Amino acid sequence: MTVQQTPILALDRVTKTFGHGTGAVRAARSISFSLHAGRALALVGESGSGKTTCARMAMREYLPTEGEILFKGQPVEGTNAAEAAHYRRAVQMIFQDPFASLNPAHTIAYHLKRPLMLHRPDIKRSEIDATVRALLQQVKLDPDLVAPKYPHELSGGQRQRVNIARALAAKPEVIVADEPTSMLDVSVRLGVLNLLSEMKQEMKLGLLYITHDIATARYVAEDIAVMYSGQIVEWGNVGKVIDNPAHPYTKLLLSAVPDPDVRFDDPSVRLRPEDVEDIRRQSAMTQDRIVEVDSDHFVRAA
Amino acid sequence: MTAPLLSVKNLTIDYIGEEKDFRAVDNVSFDVAPGEVFGLAGESGCGKSTIAFAISRLHKPPALIRRESTILLNGRNVLDLDDKALRDFRWREVAMVFQSAMNSLNPVLRIEHQFYDVLKTHKGMSRPQARDRTAEMLKLVDIAPDRMRDYPHQFSGGMRQRIVIAICLALDPRLVVMDEPTTALDVVVQREILQRINELRRSLGFAVLFITHDLGLMVQFCDRIGIMLAGKLVEQNTAEAIYGSPQHDYTKQLWASFPSLHGGVLL
């Protein structure tokens, strides 16, 4: 990576195991990645490969079984109460489901006031209403129309903008977005992604963008990491990884991205089940050799 | 031209409300030929699932199908079927796969038993007969037959979705209705499932009504596509034409909202 300054948030060889004995699931295996101010990292890969587990560890909802989470270079484990509160403000999450994450009994204004009162002692009470308006304007919603409404009165895209505004209310340094647009319509998806990109640049946020939609990863992120079975198998500059994938799983994943120029009836593009199983078997093995494919482009091998 | 397998004519469906009714499907007509994959695309709330439910006769109040509507399957009006005819119709003629179908398997029953329930009820099969059929169906979806003794939680989401599809195909339906069958899965698993269904409809001859948000995926899989906007079918054509020369402004707009993998950024 060409970025030299200390990352805001980093996972350093983090492992997460659920359960124990024969039923244990190693959901994340020795995961390392960094989030930098003004940059986005896209985390893509297999369903069940551990993406959400990584997000939840970054949010400190799960404790890593091994390894460390670093905030501005310092381990977060064992910090005092004030530092923990600072972290809770600085690292905000946007969830997949814009419907479930808002309370149906409260207005949009209420949803934005709460984090302001909780995280922003710098804002005077008399300024809270104005700040709510400013937040809504920032996510391109009309404050007069939207602030008094209840969640069910908004469309999915509008609700996800409210979720972004709520995350921004805490004045975060990092945003973790786990499939933030997968439940939204195609026509509003790009709008929400553009908004996240803008926020990232203007507010110098570090963004972790988890998605199954790899074309949007390229659209939003500078860096990408590809996960399979708990491991990051390939990572680096988003263009280099997508245009020149080196790991067999990354190649498989990219070959399966929906493409209207490729018809399933064309026998030359058929994925052979034997080959797919082969790649799965190989990729599930511990990949502890790291190979540099190019500057800012790395791949793991067994 | 061969006679259509499914012929939807002037389908109008309202959701009956306390104060006023909401027209979810507005005078929609389309045909699906035997063995054809027909796609329905359009934004959330445009009425796709409402149509899918009506064709499977799974719609419930407050959905009300208006009288001028007909849904002919092999020439018979699905909307006129009585309870007994409906039991035969479901599964044997039309099977339906939903987005969350993989969670619809009974968690405490072995896979084998779940096949047996369907095969016994609809075909009167004995256990050994059902076991043979189960093995055959699991092989079709690339799952080792010896795993029929396993429980649902022992399979990944993609495998569970394939098992549901195998159960749906076990009675040789003529039409399979698939409403967002792969939305929560990664693109490799999605491709495996749809590629297999494409091969199976070529070999077994069933038709598919396919619903998804992903227009690119729809063009890869479908022979013909209908584009819906607010309850109306605004354009229908071959997949090539919907992609290469869309006519309706709304179809063009839908295409414009997709970023592409290698082509940089649209907009």
Ligand SMILES: Nc1ncnc2c1ncn2[C@@H]1O[C@H](COP(=O)(O)OP(=O)(O)OP(=O)(O)O)[C@@H](O)[C@H]1O
């Ligand atoms: N709380 C938990 N307890 C036990 N196992 C868990 C828990 N959370 C996740 N897992 C398991 O860990 C693995 C990784 O799950 P995770 O949700 O992180 O995957 P993901 O990459 O986010 O998948 P998807 O793309 O489907 O959202 C899976 O095998 C999952 O079943």
Ligand SMILES: Nc1ncnc2c1ncn2[C@@H]1O[C@H](COP(=O)(O)OP(=O)(O)OP(=O)(O)O)[C@@H](O)[C@H]1O
């Ligand atoms: N039970 C119901 N009562 C009242 N209105 C309903 C009901 N079910 C659906 N609707 C309305 O009917 C319209 C069509 O819904 P439908 O579920 O068919 O849309 P869809 O095209 O499948 O959308 P999606 O892509 O989100 O699945 C929507 O506006 C919806 O709000």
Ligand SMILES: [Mg+2]
């Ligand atoms: Mg997840």
Ligand SMILES: [Mg+2]
């Ligand atoms: Mg639907």
